[in-house]
Amino acid sequence: MTQAEFLNIVMPFKDKVFRLAKRLLVSTEEAEDATQEVLLKLWNNKKKIQEYKNVEAFSMTMTKNFCFDKLKSKQAQNLKIVHSNYEDNNTSLQKQIEISDSVSWVAKIIEDLPEQQKLIIQLRDIEEYDLDEIAKMLDMNNTAVRVNLSRARKTIREKLTNTHSYGIK
Amino acid sequence: MVLNSIEKLLEKYENGETSLKEEQVLKNYFSSDTVAPHLEMYKPMFDYFLVSQQEQFTKDVPLKTKTIFNYKWISVAAVAVLMLGFYFSNSFGNELGTYDDPELAFNEFSKSMEMISQSFNKGASTVGYLDEVNKGTSTLGYLNEIENSTSIIFKK
Structure with a gap:
């Protein structure tokens, strides 16, 4: 599969992946990284792409799992402490x-x-x-x-x- | 009449029973300016849905085509290196020089051994200076005596 073919498959739903990632991870930068990661994973497994019945649905599931992993990881937990401790009264x-x-x-x-x-x-x-x-x-x-x-x-x-x-x- | 159907749709919407088409009707209704006052709180919700639909992913994705390294070429390189090795070992191999006459060989050998022993002795003789260092440290012992006397003075 060439790059152009791959992009044709991926382009229609890459924004959806990004928005889903942003919904879960909140920060735009994190969501961008997650999207990149998901697309790269797809690219690396491009040989299997034809076997998937619905690439879009598959990518959405992948994004969801990836974001959950991110949220569970230590890095995100550190962030969480900062956020939950922060309270602005006035x-x-x-x-x-x-x-x-x-x-x-x-x-x-x-x-x-x-x-x-x-x-x-x-x-x-x-x-x-x-x-x-x-x-x-x-x-x-x-x-x-x-x-x-x-x-x-x-x-x-x-x-x-x-x-x-x-x-x- | 329109309002009535919208209200019905909203109820269905909240139960999660609307189809995508019906939801589109709701979205259209709430994006217009003529929203009934008692339904106004729904407006931001549908507005938000429309706004967030437009968000786009702008970052580039570096798609690298992995060039698969062909291990066959390693064997070719190895053969080339081996050939070169043989070629040069043959051309340089005879130039080191060997003695055919044993007596001559013995003379040359003893000469070189003598040279080694000479320079070794030279090196060993300079080690003698280390003695002087020992002498210096032994004189340092006198400092202790000074310390003894000062301690006696300060006690009193």
Whole structure:
């Protein structure tokens, strides 16, 4: 397989891989590294690519696993300590602006969701995959995906309603 | 009427039962400017989905085609090296010179041994200076006596 052929296969979904990685890893740089890693792994196994039924779904699963590994690794845990220890009691100007920007609020709400729900929201509402495809990617059954999706959507709506009516009621 | 169907769709949406097409309808509705006031809190959510769909991966991926090293060429190189080795060993081999007459050989050998012993002796004689160092250290012993006397003075 030549580089051009490979790129033709990979190009359509490389952004999706990146966005999924960013959803899980939060930082753009980390997500870029993860995407690069996933694409390189695909490239190195390019001989097997024809055997895969659905390269896109396979890559998404790969990305998910890779990101989970990253999050479990020591490096990420070090970061976690820093983040959870950090608490800002007086809201800074920066934060106030952020709060007023409700779109970034959604990002924050999704960030607080459990990982499984985060993944499903990402795959369904942003990447618009079929429920069956998502089930295959995440190795879950269809109903479990639906339940998680519904829970995630409800949580987002509830939190948004709270912030929306904050100060009014 | 439109609002009614949107509300129904939203309920289905929250139960995770909408199809992708129905979700597209919702997305279109909430991206327009005419959103009913009581549904406004949904707007940022759908806005966010649309915005994050546009994010792109811009970093380059270095795709290297691995050149597989062919080990057959190693044997060719080895043969070449061996050939060169034989060639040069044949041409230089006879130039070291050997003695055919044993007496002559013995003379030459003893001459060279003598040279070695001479230079060895030269080296050994310079080692004699080390004695002087020993002498120096023994005189240092006197310093102890000075220390004794100073300690007596300071005690009092």
